[in-house]
Amino acid sequence: MWDGSGTKEQFLCHMMTMRETLGGMGLFLRHEEVEAKVRDENEKLNLEQQSKQIKEEILANAVTNADKEKAKTSVKKHAKNVKTRKEAITAAEEEVSEAMAKIFSTTGNFFRGDGKTPWDKIVTEQTERDPWVDLRGVEHRG
Numbered sequence: 058m059w060d061g062s063g064t065k066e067q068f069l070c071h072m073m074t075m076r077e078t079l080g081g082m083g084l085f086l087r088h089e090e091v092e093a094k095v096r097d098e099n100e101k102l103n104l105e106q107q108s109k110q111i112k113e114e115i116l117a118n119a120v121t122n123a124d125k126e127k128a129k130t131s132v133k134k135h136a137k138n139v140k141t142r143k144e145a146i147t148a149a150e151e152e153v154s155e156a157m158a159k160i161f162s163t164t165g166n167f168f169r170g171d172g173k174t175p176w177d178k179i180v181t182e183q184t185e186r187d188p189w190v191d192l193r194g195v196e197h198r199g
Contacts, residue, residue: 075167084160091152098149102142109135154197 063071079085112135116128161180168176188196 071167075164078167079160079163082163084156084163088153088156088160091149091156095146095149095153098142098146102139102146105135105138105142109139150197157191157197 109132112128112131116125116132119125119128165173165176165180190196
């Protein structure tokens, strides 16, 4: 626990110990996993959008009714998949926000008294604003 008193070196040691503890709790790993999930879902969305665009071009150039119907069906399928991917991205981004909030709230447990007030101010400024920016510079909804 950091109570706001001590040297800069002691505070630094406290912060390093706190970071190791948070890492041991798996909080950073969880955040990295959900960040990877967002990236993965974005890649899948891009591929699905490209596939849909190709099928739309095929539909535009189809000559026979059978080809047009086949292409329409394919376009509808890809449009549905695009919507599903966007929903998955939204859900994964929520998981990222929850993981980051867990890190912030757990970090607050390592402070008390005069040491807690500055941390609470930082968390309030970073998480209750809309939007807020995390430690890596990524913008999130508040």
